[in-house]
Amino acid sequence: MSFDDAIKALSLDALKNVKDGHVIGLGSxxxxxxxxxxxxxxIKTKKIAVKCVPTSMQIKLIAEKGGLELIDADQIDKIDLVFDGADQIDKNKFLIKGGGGALLKENILISAAKKVIIMADSSKFVKDFNRTIPIEVQPSARQIVWKKIERLSGKPELRTLDRGYPFFTENSNIILDCGFGVIKNPKILQQKLLNIPGVIEVGIFTRKPDIIYKAKANGKFEILT
Incomplete structure (x- = not known):
C-alpha cells in the first residue's frame, strides 16, 4: 500500500459530495x-449530470478523455464544488499552490466555490510554510517585481523548462518561485506580494478548505474538516 493507493481511495470517497446538476471546478x-x-x-453509475470547469489544459485533456461535460468559467455564475490538491498545507489550513502553474484559475474557482475539497498526501502538511511561493508575473514587469521581492527578503528564481526556456502559464505570464524561509505570517506576506504592480497572482491561498483529505503512506486516508 502507498500514497497512490490512498489517493485513489480518498478520491472515490470525495466523490460522495457530487450531486446532480453540480458545477464542479477541477484542480490540477x-x-x-x-x-x-x-x-x-x-456520474454514469449514479445517473446524474454535472458540468466541469478545468483549471488547466492538463486536467482538461483528462476530463475530455473521460467524456465529462466541460464549460468555461465565464459561462457560469456559481461553482458548487472544487476538487484540488496543494503543494503545502499549514497549521491554519492555508495552502501553497501553483506548482503546476495554474494558480490564477485555481484561486478564481476556489474563491467562488460553495465548497472546497483539498486532497494531499501527508508529506504536504507542515506547521509553517517552508517551501518556495509561486508568483505569477506579467513578463514586462519581471525585473521590477524581482527587485521588490528581494526587498521583502525573498529569493526569486525564474521557473524554467528542462532546456532552460522560461515556463509560461496558460495566461502567457511567467512564474517566479520565491524562497522566504519559514513563513510565520502568510496572510501578511500574501498581501504585500499582491500589492506589487505586475504581480498577477500569489500561490498563498487563505480561503480555508471545507474538507481536507490527508493520504497516508499505508494506503489509508484521514478526513479533516
Whole structure:
C-alpha cells in the first residue's frame, strides 16, 4: 500500500459530495487527476449530470478523455464544488499552490466555490510554510517585481523548462518561485506580494478548505474538516 493507493481511495470517497446538476471546478495535480479519472464512471453509475470547469489544459485533456461535460468559467455564475490538491498545507489550513502553474484559475474557482475539497498526501502538511511561493508575473514587469521581492527578503528564481526556456502559464505570464524561509505570517506576506504592480497572482491561498483529505503512506486516508 502507498500514497497512490490512498489517493485513489480518498478520491472515490470525495466523490460522495457530487450531486446532480453540480458545477464542479477541477484542480490540477496528482490527486485531482485521480479524482477526475473516477468522476466519469461515478456520474454514469449514479445517473446524474454535472458540468466541469478545468483549471488547466492538463486536467482538461483528462476530463475530455473521460467524456465529462466541460464549460468555461465565464459561462457560469456559481461553482458548487472544487476538487484540488496543494503543494503545502499549514497549521491554519492555508495552502501553497501553483506548482503546476495554474494558480490564477485555481484561486478564481476556489474563491467562488460553495465548497472546497483539498486532497494531499501527508508529506504536504507542515506547521509553517517552508517551501518556495509561486508568483505569477506579467513578463514586462519581471525585473521590477524581482527587485521588490528581494526587498521583502525573498529569493526569486525564474521557473524554467528542462532546456532552460522560461515556463509560461496558460495566461502567457511567467512564474517566479520565491524562497522566504519559514513563513510565520502568510496572510501578511500574501498581501504585500499582491500589492506589487505586475504581480498577477500569489500561490498563498487563505480561503480555508471545507474538507481536507490527508493520504497516508499505508494506503489509508484521514478526513479533516
Amino acid at each position: 495535480g496528482r490527486a485531482a487527476t485521480a479524482l477526475v479519472k473516477s468522476l466519469s464512471k461515478y
